[in-house]
Amino acid sequence: MKILIVFIFLSVLFFLSPSKSHGFYDPLEKPNNKIGVHILFPTEIGEAARLINSGGGEWGYVTIPIQFSDRDLEKWQKFMDDARENKVIPIMRLSTEGDYFNTKVWRKPTEADLLDFANFLSSLKWPVQNRYIIIMNEVNRSDEWGGEAPNPEEYASLLSYAVEIFKSKSSDYFVIMGGMDNAAPQDGVNYFDNRIFIRRMHDFDATLFNRIDGFSSHSYPNPGFSQAPNYSGNETKEYLSEKKMIDSYRNRPIPVFITETGWSSEVLTEETISRYTDAIFEYWNNDQSVVAVTPFILNAAGAFDVFSFIHNGEQLGRYKALEKITKIKGEPLLETQEVDQFETQVLGKSTRNFARIADVSGRYSEFLKMYFQVVLGI
Numbered sequence: 001m002k003i004l005i006v007f008i009f010l011s012v013l014f015f016l017s018p019s020k021s022h023g024f025y026d027p028l029e030k031p032n033n034k035i036g037v038h039i040l041f042p043t044e045i046g047e048a049a050r051l052i053n054s055g056g057g058e059w060g061y062v063t064i065p066i067q068f069s070d071r072d073l074e075k076w077q078k079f080m081d082d083a084r085e086n087k088v089i090p091i092m093r094l095s096t097e098g099d100y101f102n103t104k105v106w107r108k109p110t111e112a113d114l115l116d117f118a119n120f121l122s123s124l125k126w127p128v129q130n131r132y133i134i135i136m137n138e139v140n141r142s143d144e145w146g147g148e149a150p151n152p153e154e155y156a157s158l159l160s161y162a163v164e165i166f167k168s169k170s171s172d173y174f175v176i177m178g179g180m181d182n183a184a185p186q187d188g189v190n191y192f193d194n195r196i197f198i199r200r201m202h203d204f205d206a207t208l209f210n211r212i213d214g215f216s217s218h219s220y221p222n223p224g225f226s227q228a229p230n231y232s233g234n235e236t237k238e239y240l241s242e243k244k245m246i247d248s249y250r251n252r253p254i255p256v257f258i259t260e261t262g263w264s265s266e267v268l269t270e271e272t273i274s275r276y277t278d279a280i281f282e283y284w285n286n287d288q289s290v291v292a293v294t295p296f297i298l299n300a301a302g303a304f305d306v307f308s309f310i311h312n313g314e315q316l317g318r319y320k321a322l323e324k325i326t327k328i329k330g331e332p333l334l335e336t337q338e339v340d341q342f343e344t345q346v347l348g349k350s351t352r353n354f355a356r357i358a359d360v361s362g363r364y365s366e367f368l369k370m371y372f373q374v375v376l377g378i
Helices: 002-014 042-052 073-085 111-121 152-169 194-204 235-247 270-285 302-307 317-324 338-347 349-361 364-374
Strands: 036-038 060-067 088-095 131-135 173-177 214-218 256-260 290-293
Touching: 036 042, 042 060, 042 073, 042 088, 042 317, 060 073, 060 256, 060 290, 073 088, 088 111, 088 256, 111 131, 111 152, 131 152, 131 256, 152 173, 152 194, 194 235, 214 235, 235 256, 270 290, 270 317
Parallel strands: 036 060, 060 088, 088 131, 131 173, 173 214, 214 256, 256 290
Antiparallel strands: none
16 A cells, blocks of 8 residues: 555655745846856866955855856756855856867757757756856857857847756746857847847847846947947947847846956956956846956966966955955845755765765755655654
């Protein structure tokens, strides 16, 4: 009889939706430390926290890319656990990987990629209730679109599917449109002007911008990654024109995530970059539509070294400028720990790892509780 009960219960669970009903909170309506930084690797979370939560701040943001080929459950759960311990809010930027046949471009994303990402990310325990995800990167460039001409209609369709599939897993997902290259010329082959790209997306799907939760802007100080914050054509404020356009397509203002920005040390001195960093963050801190600013990049070498806040282990002037900026103690809603407590008290570490893997289907917790209650009499 016990076996029959468990079999029936498992059959019912197979048809249950894994969705959560409460939904994400509005980050603009709570105390919010919008200071952040872009990192490349999960192991940098501690160093990032020391910078973005300096001066008594808490719950700053990090943007981090996660590649389709890097869905390592143990690695990314540790990142989420470390983010919670360090009081950091993660913004996960979904990415493919270098194209197998042309390593100079990123493989073009598919709906299957997004479905697998939704399953994988839903198997993780996040540090805060809001699960911030960015759907791809600079898709108005051909090298971010499999080497093909950028296609606003295809990206709009992909973004629409992302909203559908992630929200079906949990209403806590906060779906953010990917940031555009704001310096891309309009040639229709390798590049698309960001505003023309956005307009074409809306023309293709007039409901799309009312269904996403935020947009990401790459507000670099172009031209040349070198312009002063008060320069009249300075694109560190490019997000304003993007927001104005998107807001015209929505029935409510859209939250802004400036997930890339920064000045190049190839053309400016570190002292100048430090002054510019201080000035622009004062401006962004006073803009109530901005949720987070994560300048590019905490620690990098090679081509990205000119934007790095740390060089050969040394904290540069721009690091110290960001460190000194006034920060507040953010008060995000934390993710519930009920499942973790059950796992810790009853299942133990090895079964807990199995349970998280099984959570891809969203049905493991209640089944295991029933199993222990009915079969083992716990």
